[in-house]
Amino acid sequence: MNPVPASPAPASSPPVADPPVADPHATVTELAGLLAGAARDGDPLDAFLYAAGMLQAAEDRLAGTWTAPRRLVRHLQDGAGPGGDRAGAALDRAAAGLAWHAPALRPAVRWTHALARAIDDLAALVLRPAPFPSVLYRQLVRLSEPATGRTAVRRVLGSAVRRPPSCFCGFDQYPSDLAELARRFDAARPLPAELPLLVVGVRTSGSYLGPLLAAALRQAGHRAVAGTTVRPGQRVLAGRERELAWLLAVGGHALVVDDPPVTGRSLAQVAAGLCARGFPAGAVSVLAAVEREVPPMDGHLFVTIPEPDWRVRELMSAAAVAELVGRRVPGAAGWPRLEVGPAVRPGRGLHRSRPVTGYPADGPPVPLRVETVGLGHLGRRAADYAAALPGLVPEVLALEGGLMVRREVAEAAGVPVPxxxxxxxxxxxxxxxxxxxxxxxxxxxxxxxxxxxxxxxxxxxxxxxxxxxxxxxxxxxxxxxxxxxxxxxxxxxxxxxxxxxxxxxxxxxxxxxxxxxxxxxxxxxxxxxxxxxxxxxxxxxxxxxxxxxxxxxxxxxxxxxxxxxxxxxxxxxLTDGPAGRSARRRASARAVQGFLAEEYLSDLPRPRPGDGPGAGWCVLDVDGVLETDPLGFPASSPRGMLALRALRAHGFRPLLATGRSLPELQDRCRAYGLAGGVAEHGAVAHLPGRAPLPLTDQDGTLVRELASTSGSLDADPLARWTARISRRQPDGRYTGLDGPTAERIATAAGTTVVAGEQQTDFPPAGVGKLTGVRSLLAELGDPGAVPVFAAGDGPADLDLLRWARIGVAPAHAPAELHSAARVSASSYQAGLAEGVALLLGHPPGRCPRCRPPRPSPGNRALLALLALPEAGLPGMPKRLLQLAAAVGRLTATGEQGRG
The missing domain is CATH 3.90.1200 (Aminoglycoside 3'-phosphotransferase; Chain: A, domain 2)
Structure with missing residues (x-):
């Protein structure tokens, strides 16, 4: 590309930002400096990419896309009922009117329109390279000045941040793909050259794809092509009502363009928005490169480029890769042999690559890899970062046209990185x-x-x-x-x-x-x-x-x-499906367990094998007592952990008795420093450092087989000796089974039934928490011991509560437990803490022995969030006030350096 003509840059031109590392989330002001630099260098591609990023950020700022009112609009529009949709539409119209007509914003609006016109000129240069015109250079410099100087434009738009354009990053799109889309559109729907066309890019990528498509259409002979961008759900051509009226009056045609779609929802939303503005459905076409099956676009012409026809496939062909390596890698031109391996595509939005092995005449083979990395400065970041990280990432040998050649590093199969x-x-x-x-x-x-x-x-x-x-x-x-x-x-x-x-x-x-x-x-x-x-x-x-x-x-x-x-x-x-859901729930629970244990238990000595009962054994149920799961995974709370801390600090030995699986019990014993517990309703016992102790000869295989005949029933993959079955509802919720279904499965499998809100458990006949805890105590060297304290909230805990010297049930427990336990005034973990207070003679955490360390502001705020459900709905107002106070303290003092 020829450089800018030798005329000196104006004295008032903005300085070019040249930091050691550019922030990927650059502001309009920073991009303006980079735009001026790319213009000086005569680089139309980078100038286009910088300018399109500026336009995207500016239009999002003017449209209030990410403001709280705009998010409220989306909530109303996506909410239940037509009333919410009408209210959202009214707010949207008001926001659009303010954005594009407010007097204080007029300089920013005019500057945005001027930038869009310059982007059209740059897009034409990107598609058909030519010497960089002096007039365009001066225009870009003039556009950069208001965004970098002390102007109304900078005050309004300067801090707006661009969003990543996936089209020229992860999706490996090339400008020539847009020219091919324009050609295919003309072939599918020939239109008169004089008929006005409106190209609508779906932001973010539409800020880049739209101008390129419009330029391609102009170069194909269309004489009246306008462009705009919009986010799904926004009004198309907001603030350009005269232009809209003219387009509709002359029968103009609209073309919507975006990234390769999955569901096509964004494209369909924008197309519907055009129809709502007056365009007939037949006058709205949708254009996109596609990776797989084409989503339906009812009523609209859908012009596509299938993935095999993308430009990147040609650039990543074996012959093209071999030519690139031979031309750009030092010494490769003299290698007698060069082998190019099969192309690798790791997934949607991820870069393609090919292994390449060179065979020098006088040395060992040279393993290389050629990867796509993105266009212009979006791709150069790979080489820039590699240069800053020598020895930590593979060496980059060449970068050209969005392709990177790097050294390949041998794999250590099955060995995790230290x-x-x-x-x-x-x-x-x-x-x-x-x-x-x-x-x-x-x-x-x-x-x-x-x-x-x-x-x-x-x-x-x-x-x-x-x-x-x-x-x-x-x-x-x-x-x-x-x-x-x-x-x-x-x-x-x-x-x-x-x-x-x-x-x-x-x-x-x-x-x-x-x-x-x-x-x-x-x-x-x-x-x-x-x-x-x-x-x-x-x-x-x-x-x-x-x-x-x-x-x-x-x-x-x-x-x-x-x-x-x-x-x-x-x-x-983590993936979806029963296994992914179970893994996600378990991993999330472990993350919160680690946080709570570090906050409440890390200063207490952990029990050692062979330790006796101490002040006495205490048996705690998990679900509904020590933990709840409104977050979609089970988690304890401050009151629950205070109760557990107090028991351990005062010398008591807590044990868990739960219907959860053995791996989940092991997680809690490890995190909380517990001596052991029984899992799966007493079917298996766990002592840290020892093999699991099954307490039944049966397992849950038959129940899982029976449940698998129904497509809506999922089995917990972690449960082994019992079966935990959930019904997947159409709205994505998981519930327990209805009574007749549960009884039918239990009768066929010879098990009992333990019903729950989100699951139904099927323990083998003859097992229970009471028998499981007795066996556990015997393994702990204390046979015949009676727990001094037990807490539970369901029928499966009834025998435990009767057996313990003090049996406690939270307030939400069913009535059948009331005769066997002391019922706390509060529910869930707050109820557990009240029960522990009966044992200790004081509320947990209120004496020097069991008082926890003072949390940092950030830890206090997260604890306050986790505390919201710990006492049920009656306790929510108080805990909301405590959370508000913690949030105020955190935002006032900050967390860094304290956490």
Whole structure:
């Protein structure tokens, strides 16, 4: 590409930002400086990418896309009933009118329109390379000045942040694909050259694809092509009513373009929005590259490029890859032989690659890999990051046209990356790829880590989640995930993304997760560390990678921060289906168990094998007593953990008696430092450090086989000696079985039935918690002992409560337990704490012996969130006030350096 003509740059041109590392979530002001630099260099592709990013950020800011009112609009439109839809539409019209007609915003609106016109010129250059015109260079510099100077444009738009364009990052789209789409559209629907066309790009990628498609249509002979972008659910051509009226009057045609669709919902929404604005369905076409089966677009022409016809397939052909390696890799042109392996496509939105092996005449084979990495500066980040991380990632040998050639690192089959290696990688990356500020707080509505973490706690607020989550959960998550030393995170640190042999390890995919619509935005090392911790599935490795990072950096990863990072990694990293749901629930429960144990139990001595009963054995049920599961996975709460802490601190020996599976019981005994317990309603006993002790000759195989005949019944894959069956409802909820179905299965299998809200358990006949605990006590060397305390909330706990010296049931327990236990005034964990107070003579945590350490502000806030359900609905108002106070304290004082 020819450089800019030699005329000197204007003295007032903005400085080009040239930081050591560019923040992937760049602002409009930063992009403006980069745009001016790309214009000086005569680089139309980078200039186009920077300008399109500026336009996307600016239009989102003007449309209020990510503001709280806009999120309320979406909630109303997606909510139940036409009334909510009408209210949402009214708010949407008001927001659009304010955005595009408010006097204070007019300079920003005019600047945005001028930027869009310049992008059209750049798109034409990208499709048909030519010398960079001097007039376009000066135009781009003039457009950059208001965004970098002290102007109304910068005040309104300067801090707006671009969103990753997946089209030219993960989806490996090329500009020529848009030219091919234009050609196929003309072939499918020939239209007069004079007929006006409106190209509507679905933001984010539509900010890039739309202008390129419009330019391709112009170059194909269409004389009246206009463009716009919109997010699904927004009004198309908001603020451009005259243009809309003219298009409708002359019978104009609209073309909607976006990324390769899965369901096609976004494309269909925008197409429907055009029809709602007056376009006939037949005058709206949808254009997209597609990877797999084409989703239906009823009433609209759908023009596609199937994946085999994408430009990237040609560029990644064996012949093209061999030519690239021979031309760009030093010495490769003289290799006698070059082998190109089969293409690898790891999944949707992930880059293609091919292994290549060179055979020099006088040396060992040279293993290489050619990968797609994205276009322009979006792809160059891979080489930039690799240069900053020598020895930690594979060496990059060449980068051209969105393809990267790197050295291949031999794999260590079946050997996990050492935690010290992974921690050193994260610590080094944090040091060499720093950015100036943590911008994740500006990314509301775009799925940053803090927002996903806040969303996890929405069920705690019930029907008030829409109003209360942004006020009480999101601030906690935002503060706890804010990085003290922000950097460009890796984002994809799961166990399968490391390779090595002989002590030499390298991280693959080192540039993808920092800038992709498929990955959550964060600047926090806890996010990278948690990726490896969660994917390993080993609590010891999870703790090891965290502690190794802390040793290397001296920076503590606080318990609440670590818990949230793990929870979000779990939600995004585990698959659906019964096995995935079970694994997600168990992993999430372990993350919260670790947090609570660190906060309440870490300063207490752990029991040793052979320890006696101490002050006495105490038997606790888990579900509904020590834990509840409004979060979608079981978790305890502050009152529950205070009760457990108090028992241990005063010398009592807690044991668990639960209907949950043996692995889940083992998790709790490990986390809470317990002497053991019985699982699966007494069918198996567990003592830490010893093999499981089955207490029945039967298992749940027959029940699981009977349940498998129904497509709506799921069996818990962790249960072995019993069977835990749930019914999957059409709305995604899981419930227990109805009485007749449960009795039919139990009769056929010869089991008993224990009903629950979310599951029905089928223990073998003759087993129970009472017999299981007696067997456990015998194994603990105390046969014939009677527990001094027991707590339970269901019929399966009845015999335990009668047997113990003090039997306690929370207030929500059924009436049949009232005759066998002392019923607490409160429900759930609050009821357990009241029962423990009867045993101790004082509320848990109220004496020097059992008082817990003072939590940090962040830990206190997360504890207050977990406390919301611990006393049921009657206790909710008080706990909401306590949470509000904790949130206020956290936002006022911050968490970094305290957690």
């Amino acid at each position: 935690v010290e290696v992974a921690a050193r990688y994260v610590a080094t990356r944090q040091r060499v790829l720093p950015v100036g500020a943590d911008r994740s707080g500006r990314l509301a509505g775009r799925g940053p880590v803090w927002e996903e973490a806040g969303r996890l706690f929405a069920p705690l607020f019930g029907r008030w989640a829409t109003a209360l989550r942004p006020l009480l959960a999101d601030p906690v998550a935002r503060e706890l995930t804010r990085a003290a030393r922000p950097y460009v995170v890796d984002g994809r640190t799961t166990a399968g993304r490391w390779t090595g042999r002989g002590g030499q390890w390298a991280k693959t995919d080192w540039a993808e997760g920092a800038f992709s619509h498929l990955d959550l935005a964060s600047y926090d090392p806890a996010w990278d560390l948690a990726g490896l911790a969660v994917s390993s599935g080993d609590p010891e490795r999870a703790a090891g990678v965290r502690s190794a990072y802390e040793r290397l950096t001296g920076e503590r990863v606080g318990a609440a921060r670590w818990c949230l990072a793990q929870l979000v990694q779990i939600q995004r990293g």
